[in-house]
Amino acid sequence: MRQINRASLPLALTVLDMANILVVEDDEPTGRLVSRILQRAGHAVDLATDGRAALDLLAESTFDLIVTDIFMPVADGMELVLSLTRQPDRPRIIAMSGGSLPARSWSPLGAAKAFGADAVLNKPFLDTELLAAVNDQIGAAVAAQPQPSPVAP
Numbered sequence: 001m002r003q004i005n006r007a008s009l010p011l012a013l014t015v016l017d018m019a020n021i022l023v024v025e026d027d028e029p030t031g032r033l034v035s036r037i038l039q040r041a042g043h044a045v046d047l048a049t050d051g052r053a054a055l056d057l058l059a060e061s062t063f064d065l066i067v068t069d070i071f072m073p074v075a076d077g078m079e080l081v082l083s084l085t086r087q088p089d090r091p092r093i094i095a096m097s098g099g100s101l102p103a104r105s106w107s108p109l110g111a112a113k114a115f116g117a118d119a120v121l122n123k124p125f126l127d128t129e130l131l132a133a134v135n136d137q138i139g140a141a142v143a144a145q146p147q148p149s150p151v152a153p
Helices: 028-040 051-060 077-085 108-115 127-144
Strands: 020-024 044-048 065-069 092-097 119-122
Touching: 020 028, 020 051, 028 044, 028 065, 028 127, 044 051, 051 065, 051 077, 065 077, 065 127, 077 092, 077 108, 092 108, 092 127, 108 119, 119 127
Parallel strands: 020 044, 020 065, 065 092, 092 119
Antiparallel strands: none
16 A cells, blocks of 8 residues: 555545544554554554454444454454444444455455445555545444534524
């Protein structure tokens, strides 16, 4: 992935407030890179190396968004997505994987979407693709929040 200068992003990619994001990735270099991209965009980021560690962090902290790999040891991304979709007030979920190969009869990202992920990213992806997906999901979460009723003068 190439690095980008936040100042060079289109306005639509920079106007949203900072989010608290949990990155779930068992490949350490990829997890660090995704975390660094999100931190440079102004987000607070925690990193878990598998679905079980992610669930432990979710029991202690609140996150606006989860960016999770699919194939991981202990508890994979599918288990994490299924666990989260059972919760009434859950964070938005972006599933990512490099495992969607044309020779497969099924798509892990398609399955993640069917199980409740809000968006998916095929690895490798550009920084701008990650940031656009994150901002789309943060924007969707904000839009889904109840809006206060206007007060009559």
